[in-house]
Amino acid sequence: MYRRKVAGETMRDEAGERRGPSLAVRETFLVCVRGEFTRHQLKASLRGSEHDVFLAATAKEGIVALRELNPSLVLVGLHLPDITGVRVIDVFRQEAPGIPVVALTDQPTVEGAVEAIRHGAADYVALPDDRERLPEVVERALTEARTTRELEKARAHVNDRYGFRHLVSQSPRMLKVFDQVRAVAHTDATVLIRGETGTGKELVSRAIHDRSRRKDKPFISVNCGAFTETLLESELFGHEKGSFTGAMARREGLFEMADGGTLFLDELGETTLSVQVNLLRVLEEMTFRRVGGRDPITVDVRIVAATNVDLETAVEENRFRRDLFYRLNVFPIVLPPLRERREDIPLLMRHFLDEIGEEYHLEPPVISSEAMEAVLMYHWPGNVRQLRSMCERWVITQYGQRLEREHLPTDMTGPTRQPADVGGFHIEDEAPLKQNTDRAVSQVERAYLYKALQRCGGHIERAAREAGISRRTLYTKMKQYGLEASDFKA
Numbered sequence: 258m259y260r261r262k263v264a265g266e267t268m269r270d271e272a273g274e275r276r277g278p279s280l281a282v283r284e285t286f287l288v289c290v291r292g293e294f295t296r297h298q299l300k301a302s303l304r305g306s307e308h309d310v311f312l313a314a315t316a317k318e319g320i321v322a323l324r325e326l327n328p329s330l331v332l333v334g335l336h337l338p339d340i341t342g343v344r345v346i347d348v349f350r351q352e353a354p355g356i357p358v359v360a361l362t363d364q365p366t367v368e369g370a371v372e373a374i375r376h377g378a379a380d381y382v383a384l385p386d387d388r389e390r391l392p393e394v395v396e397r398a399l400t401e402a403r404t405t406r407e408l409e410k411a412r413a414h415v416n417d418r419y420g421f422r423h424l425v426s427q428s429p430r431m432l433k434v435f436d437q438v439r440a441v442a443h444t445d446a447t448v449l450i451r452g453e454t455g456t457g458k459e460l461v462s463r464a465i466h467d468r469s470r471r472k473d474k475p476f477i478s479v480n481c482g483a484f485t486e487t488l489l490e491s492e493l494f495g496h497e498k499g500s501f502t503g504a505m506a507r508r509e510g511l512f513e514m515a516d517g518g519t520l521f522l523d524e525l526g527e528t529t530l531s532v533q534v535n536l537l538r539v540l541e542e543m544t545f546r547r548v549g550g551r552d553p554i555t556v557d558v559r560i561v562a563a564t565n566v567d568l569e570t571a572v573e574e575n576r577f578r579r580d581l582f583y584r585l586n587v588f589p590i591v592l593p594p595l596r597e598r599r600e601d602i603p604l605l606m607r608h609f610l611d612e613i614g615e616e617y618h619l620e621p622p623v624i625s626s627e628a629m630e631a632v633l634m635y636h637w638p639g640n641v642r643q644l645r646s647m648c649e650r651w652v653i654t655q656y657g658q659r660l661e662r663e664h665l666p667t668d669m670t671g672p673t674r675q676p677a678d679v680g681g682f683h684i685e686d687e688a689p690l691k692q693n694t695d696r697a698v699s700q701v702e703r704a705y706l707y708k709a710l711q712r713c714g715g716h717i718e719r720a721a722r723e724a725g726i727s728r729r730t731l732y733t734k735m736k737q738y739g740l741e742a743s744d745f746k747a
Contacts, residue, residue: 284308284727285326286395289319289349290334290361295384299332299361302391316340316348323353330398332382332391335362335373343369343376350377357398375620375657397626403726424460425608427708428598434461434590441588442468447540449585450563452592455642458563459523461590466519471559474518477511482527489532494539496548512545516556525585526566526577537581560585595637595644600708602633605641609648619656627662635669706734715745 286308288299293314300310311326313319316337323331331349335342349358357379362369365383373381379398382391426432441448442465450458459478466476484492495510511520528536539545544555562585571577595602606624614621624632637643651660662670706720713719721731735742 284330284399285328286310286330286332287313287319287322287326287328288332289313289316289322289337290332291315291337295334298385298388299391302388303332303395314338316345319349320352323349323356327353328356329402330357330359330395332359332361332395335360335369336364343372343378346373346376346378355402357402359394359398371658374623374659377620379623380659393626400626401623424457424464425604426598426601427604428593428601429708430593430598431601434592435464437588437590438464439468441465441590443470445469445559447559447585447587448561448590449588450561450590450592451568452563452565453594453638453640454565455640456592456594457641458592459521461592462519462521462561462563465561466521466559469519469559471518475515476519476521477515478521478523479511480523481532482524486529486532489528490535491548493532494535494545494547495550497550507547510545510547512539512556512558513554515558517558519559519561522560522562524564524566525562526564526568526571530576530578533578533581537578537584540581540584595640599633602644603629605644606632606648609645610652613645613649613652614656617652617656619652621652622655622658622660624660625662628660628665631662631665631670706731706738707740710735710740710742710745713745715742717742 286303288296288303288310289312290296290299291314296312296314300312303310311322311328313322316333316339319331319333319337322328331353333345333349335345337345340348343360346358346360349356358377360373360378360381361384362381363384365381365386370381379401380394382388382394424431424435426435438461448462448465450461452458462478463476466472479492481489491508491510493510493512495508495513498505498507522536535545540560543557544553546553566577568577568582568586572579572582606629610621613619639646647666651664655664709720717728717731721728726734734740
């Protein structure tokens, strides 16, 4: 009865209309709603050069069509003859978890919209009043589904190639970092990770440890900036009983605890010159004495250090020892700030929302396109850590609902935002907001398609399939963004 079109094939839709040969798989929509007139009205609203629309009158017919068509999107009424209410959303999502479902109703209520979103609907549309909004709703649902698929691809790619379970990225700069991690992990070389606060320095240090020969030994982390000079030396090297007031017993330091494994020294640029002298001695000889102790202790520890301080400037200003800097800077890794890899923001948001929603047993919110545009425009001074904290707040306050622009903090949406650098273009705050947000989204989309074409060597059909769009749409976007397939063919 229903069958999805394949390349070069002539098909008839459910109305029996004959169509010419197709060069590529087109977007396929399934509309399952009662009322023949309503179904054909919806089909007229949705059908276009890029879409095939198939109709079903009952949930039973819809499930059969869903299995045969594997559509890109399902639009389902909440008052079908055989199933009513949000239970129909559960039925369709259980049958095809990866396909977005838009809920349709002719009896709209605020409570009904919230309940539909909580049951996993990508959106909620009131008929007939909001029918003109359908193209926007459809595009947003498809974009969200593509983002989710891209997240899974990025997770699988990073995990398969690099073995990093907790790092998600499709940014070329971050993938270069992953290559550096893979190269240095099997050695015992000292690593210096540099980057702004919140860029993921500890995650990268753990990835180095997890891929090293020391992975079954301890990984010990210490924030050097959180201790006074005396306490930090005691923390790192341990102390003997009675060596200072309050030293009631002998205590092992972190170097001893990390013996055989990895010691991660975070915020090393905040240490005093006195601590730096002792650290240099340990790094060179792997031998030290506890505070108040006489006997030398020898350990086998791999050092990974991190800082957000400009160490070269600190050396020139005599705030950091030059010899320690050279000793640490054996294998430097620089992490880019989030504002310089904006193509990762939708992936990271989806990752964090899903992860936190699962942790709290809450349905993560659905992000509106206006909210996503504001998030993409924001300069993210706290980087990935700040993004995760915001996602945690959104899960708690907007669970099972739609996250709109007005739910964002004022510094994300107000005129005081910093200029943003998206995909190599500078966006000025003085420009109209709509122009800014459209431009930001377009630049992220261009970067996404650029990488898809690059990965596929300029092969249009494969790139379109990977991007989750039709060949025709890809050609249109390539023309819009000045991309040529020949530029990607080696």
